[in-house]
Amino acid sequence: MKSSLIELIEILEYKVQRYIEGFDTNVHPYDIAEILLELRDYDENIYLQELEKFPEDLKASVLIELPKQCHEEFVEHFTTNELADITNTLDTDDAAEFIRNIEEVDEDVAEEVLQNLPKEDRDNLETLISFGEYEAGSYMQTELFSAFIDEQVGDSIRRLKSLKAAKELDSVYQVYVINRKKIFLGSIPLEDLILLGPNVYYEELVKDGVNTVAVNALDDIHDVVEVASNYDMGVIAVVDSKGKLLGRITSDDIYDIIEDRATGQLYNLAGVSDEAEQEESLLNIGKHRAFWLGINLLTAIAASVVIGLFDTTLQSFVALAVLMPIVASMGGNAGTQTLTVTVRQMALGDISDDDAKKTIKKEVYLSLMNGSIFAVTIGLIAWVWFSIPLLGVVIAISMVVNLITAGFFGALIPLLLKKADIDPAVGSSVLLTTVTDIVGFFSFLGLATIILL
Amino acid sequence: MKSSLIELIEILEYKVQRYIEGFDTNVHPYDIAEILLELRDYDENIYLQELEKFPEDLKASVLIELPKQCHEEFVEHFTTNELADITNTLDTDDAAEFIRNIEEVDEDVAEEVLQNLPKEDRDNLETLISFGEYEAGSYMQTELFSAFIDEQVGDSIRRLKSLKAAKELDSVYQVYVINRKKIFLGSIPLEDLILLGPNVYYEELVKDGVNTVAVNALDDIHDVVEVASNYDMGVIAVVDSKGKLLGRITSDDIYDIIEDRATGQLYNLAGVSDEAEQEESLLNIGKHRAFWLGINLLTAIAASVVIGLFDTTLQSFVALAVLMPIVASMGGNAGTQTLTVTVRQMALGDISDDDAKKTIKKEVYLSLMNGSIFAVTIGLIAWVWFSIPLLGVVIAISMVVNLITAGFFGALIPLLLKKADIDPAVGSSVLLTTVTDIVGFFSFLGLATIILL
Numbered sequence: 001m002k003s004s005l006i007e008l009i010e011i012l013e014y015k016v017q018r019y020i021e022g023f024d025t026n027v028h029p030y031d032i033a034e035i036l037l038e039l040r041d042y043d044e045n046i047y048l049q050e051l052e053k054f055p056e057d058l059k060a061s062v063l064i065e066l067p068k069q070c071h072e073e074f075v076e077h078f079t080t081n082e083l084a085d086i087t088n089t090l091d092t093d094d095a096a097e098f099i100r101n102i103e104e105v106d107e108d109v110a111e112e113v114l115q116n117l118p119k120e121d122r123d124n125l126e127t128l129i130s131f132g133e134y135e136a137g138s139y140m141q142t143e144l145f146s147a148f149i150d151e152q153v154g155d156s157i158r159r160l161k162s163l164k165a166a167k168e169l170d171s172v173y174q175v176y177v178i179n180r181k182k183i184f185l186g187s188i189p190l191e192d193l194i195l196l197g198p199n200v201y202y203e204e205l206v207k208d209g210v211n212t213v214a215v216n217a218l219d220d221i222h223d224v225v226e227v228a229s230n231y232d233m234g235v236i237a238v239v240d241s242k243g244k245l246l247g248r249i250t251s252d253d254i255y256d257i258i259e260d261r262a263t264g265q266l267y268n269l270a271g272v273s274d275e276a277e278q279e280e281s282l283l284n285i286g287k288h289r290a291f292w293l294g295i296n297l298l299t300a301i302a303a304s305v306v307i308g309l310f311d312t313t314l315q316s317f318v319a320l321a322v323l324m325p326i327v328a329s330m331g332g333n334a335g336t337q338t339l340t341v342t343v344r345q346m347a348l349g350d351i352s353d354d355d356a357k358k359t360i361k362k363e364v365y366l367s368l369m370n371g372s373i374f375a376v377t378i379g380l381i382a383w384v385w386f387s388i389p390l391l392g393v394v395i396a397i398s399m400v401v402n403l404i405t406a407g408f409f410g411a412l413i414p415l416l417l418k419k420a421d422i423d424p425a426v427g428s429s430v431l432l433t434t435v436t437d438i439v440g441f442f443s444f445l446g447l448a449t450i451i452l453l
Numbered sequence: 454m455k456s457s458l459i460e461l462i463e464i465l466e467y468k469v470q471r472y473i474e475g476f477d478t479n480v481h482p483y484d485i486a487e488i489l490l491e492l493r494d495y496d497e498n499i500y501l502q503e504l505e506k507f508p509e510d511l512k513a514s515v516l517i518e519l520p521k522q523c524h525e526e527f528v529e530h531f532t533t534n535e536l537a538d539i540t541n542t543l544d545t546d547d548a549a550e551f552i553r554n555i556e557e558v559d560e561d562v563a564e565e566v567l568q569n570l571p572k573e574d575r576d577n578l579e580t581l582i583s584f585g586e587y588e589a590g591s592y593m594q595t596e597l598f599s600a601f602i603d604e605q606v607g608d609s610i611r612r613l614k615s616l617k618a619a620k621e622l623d624s625v626y627q628v629y630v631i632n633r634k635k636i637f638l639g640s641i642p643l644e645d646l647i648l649l650g651p652n653v654y655y656e657e658l659v660k661d662g663v664n665t666v667a668v669n670a671l672d673d674i675h676d677v678v679e680v681a682s683n684y685d686m687g688v689i690a691v692v693d694s695k696g697k698l699l700g701r702i703t704s705d706d707i708y709d710i711i712e713d714r715a716t717g718q719l720y721n722l723a724g725v726s727d728e729a730e731q732e733e734s735l736l737n738i739g740k741h742r743a744f745w746l747g748i749n750l751l752t753a754i755a756a757s758v759v760i761g762l763f764d765t766t767l768q769s770f771v772a773l774a775v776l777m778p779i780v781a782s783m784g785g786n787a788g789t790q791t792l793t794v795t796v797r798q799m800a801l802g803d804i805s806d807d808d809a810k811k812t813i814k815k816e817v818y819l820s821l822m823n824g825s826i827f828a829v830t831i832g833l834i835a836w837v838w839f840s841i842p843l844l845g846v847v848i849a850i851s852m853v854v855n856l857i858t859a860g861f862f863g864a865l866i867p868l869l870l871k872k873a874d875i876d877p878a879v880g881s882s883v884l885l886t887t888v889t890d891i892v893g894f895f896s897f898l899g900l901a902t903i904i905l906l
Binding site (some may be wrong): 022026028030065145157160161164171172173189190191192193194195208209211212213225228229230231232233234235250251252254255256258259262263265266267269270271272277282283285286289290292293294296297300301303304307308311314315318321322323324325326328329330333334336337339340341344348362365366369370373374377378381433437441 | 475479481483518598610613614617624625626642643644645646647648661662664665666678681682683684685686687688703704705707708709711712715716718719720722723724725730735736738739742743745746747749750753754756757760761764767768771774775776777778779781782783786787789790792793794797801815818819822823826827830831834886890894
């Protein structure tokens with residue numbers, strides 16, 4: 001049941017009120033963002049008016065839960081000063097994302113917003129923005145709790161107190177130990193600090209062994225996910241190439257990255273762009289889908305040209321036209337099975353570069369196994385259906401040929417794409433079905449021409 | 454470059470040595486598990502001999518990083534006593550998983566291992582094992598740091614110290630406040646404890662507002678992922694239906710659940726079973742793939758029967774046999790685009806039950822748009838290719854019809870499956886291509902019979 005506009009506004013204002021009063025009602029900015037989005041479906045002006053009334057910090061917390069197109073509306077609706085205030089309230093990683101989204105609408109506004117920030121924050125954000133979309137640096141937040149190795153625990157805790165009092169730091173979890181040159185030496189869980197007296201020096205703690213796992217800001221973000229997930233880390237330190245501590249990546253970002261990568265793979269395998277699908281304009285979504293449909297049209301025409309080579313054979317045996325889609329369809333399906341498994345296992349790191357031969361061998365075995373079973377099945381069916389024994393032989397042979405082709409190319413194509421540094425999910429489905437269609441039609445009609453005519 | 458067997462053993466023993474000495478070398482049980490798996494590829498006996506030499510706690514930590522089939526080997530290789538020791542060293546969530554895996558090999562052994570555990574641990578594990586595969590309870594660990602609401606911070610910290618000294622607790626992150634009936638009242642980040650004196654009562658802290666978000670042990674694990682990801686939580690409390698605190702789910706489990714769900718969707722859409730693909734036996738993998746290939750064979754034959762209805766038409770115009778796969782292929786592709794986007798957005802919670810109509814409408818618009826473009830394109834191509842203007846008209850009309858069908862059913866099928874409480878990723882591709890193949894062939898050949906004959 002959808003709520004009416006008036007109900008929505010009431011719910012929204014009630015939740016905002018409870019949020020402002022304190023955390024005890026379980027109201028999270030995410031919930032407020034969800035209601036705002038419903039409101040936006042009704043009326044964009046009312047939605048912006050309501051948002052306008054929020055206190056500055058709530059505006060910022062809600063903003064970061066809203067989809068990108070809303071960020072773009074913010075740019076048109078708020079003044080540069082207001083945008084700068086919002087940016088300033090956000091955690092650095094979220095602030096960088098917001099500035100990047102503003103940049104996409106209007107680079108000048110983004111620049112003005114940056115100029116409106118205190119010098120230190122501006123420099124900080126400019127560094128974050130300079131990282132590439134897939135680099136660890138663009139996901140890190142620079143807010144963290146660090147301590148010097150020659151410091152006493154008590155002194156660092158006093159600093160933590162003032163950071164917390166200034167509300168500059170959330171979800172601390174651990175202390176990052178650095179030397180005076182800011183080189184990262186290891187992380188210590190907060191619980192260990194609680195158990196120690198204030199007079200212990202970090203030096204002694206580090207001697208007992210600390211977790212020194214960190215990622216480089218230039219690392220591919222998917223490698224960071226691997227590290228976090230293999231080593232069961234909720235938060236991960238980010239350093240530069242000299243080992244200087246720059247920031248940290250938290251579990252909520254890791255969740256998003258894992259989901260986004262999976263969505264990207266699913267969409268790319270289906271010939272859909274994950275970025276375009278997030279847009280609101282049907283025209284843009286349609287254009288991106290049309291691209292892959294267009295490629296598919298070309299490959300389908302290529303397959304038709306192959307069929308056209310055998311038009312005299314087809315004229316003599318209409319049964320061939322009836323049966324020919326079966327071979328192509330089975331090849332396409334078997335190939336998609338292989339392709340999907342290979343692409344996914346490569347992404348999860350279960351297939352390394354050494355394993356190329358092993359993977360192809362496995363898939364060819366599997367397709368030989370299933371190819372034989374379905375060859376016999378369809379051979380018998382075709383024989384009985386059309387009472388032509390040799391027709392059964394033709395379709396059986398071409399079924400085996402096409403299923404082996406499917407297994408071989410289903411594994412080879414993503415492996416080759418990756419070797420060429422191309423995302424193995426992009427375009428591989430179309431390439432594969434081109435192969436299975438052409439091999440399917442050619443082997444079936446070709447064999448028929450030789451054996452039946 | 455693969456390492457030789459001797460090199461592998463040397464690397465393994467070196468890493469194990471470093472691990473035992475302390476954490477400072479960044480050796481994680483995951484790394485040791487990876488080397489062991491390589492070793493296992495060479496020789497299963499040497500791998501088990503090496504594993505045998507590990508200290509008990511390393512055995513346990515490595516075990517949980519190894520795939521399921523290794524757990525099954527453990528059952529055959531170790532005595533019940535050893536298995537019980539390993540189980541006892543694991544965190545409760547990992548221990549429950551291990552017992553479940555033992556159960557799959559031999560229920561009696563699992564029962565014996567449980568009987569070998571101290572009574573309290575046994576009861577605890579039996580509760581965890583009783584949860585279903587997709588229930589939050591089967592992912593939680595019962596190790597956590599809780600404090601009573603009428604307690605002073607200092608007293609709870611003394612308890613934490615003894616828990617840590619007994620190595621019973623890792624990654625504490627927060628304190629869970631409960632009343633004397635163990636009812637969960639809220640969680641407080643550890644950092645807040647550090648900043649308070651030991652004499653503060655939890656009562657006062659809770660008054661200032663605490664995070665009361667918790668999930669029910671019977672909740673679907675994917676709903677838990679939604680909560681963690683929407684509310685940016687690294688750890689999440691689990692309660693029973695009366696609100697009693699039972700355990701917590703940590704970010705490393707959330708990572709795995711997100712990855713596994715995505716893999717499941719990708720595989721299911723491609724007609725592959727994610728569980729079977731993890732097995733080592735090619736026969737088992739092949740059998741599961743053959744199931745969906747078999748279903749596909751049936752639907753391909755159904756499509757052929759449709760083609761067979763028009764054999765006289767095909768005999769008069771071989772051009773129809775040449776062109777007919779194009780219509781079916783485009784329908785299949787457009788439908789897969791729609792299907793994939795719908796399935797994924799449903800899983801991510803972006804399409805709610807209210808949105809069914811909206812989703813279908815959007816997809817039909819999109820397919821109408823692209824259908825028109827490709828109808829004109831292929832119409833012109835067919836006309837020029839075969840010099841029959843009416844053939845262009847036939848293929849153009851059937852292209853629009855099939856692409857609209859693809860958009861409509863691509864959205865409808867997963868929505869209906871979900872309504873019937875069936876995973877919308879399972880079987881939907883086959884259902885869809887059956888529709889697009891049959892509608893494609895029928896509309897094209899049917900129209901041709903009416904217009905061209």
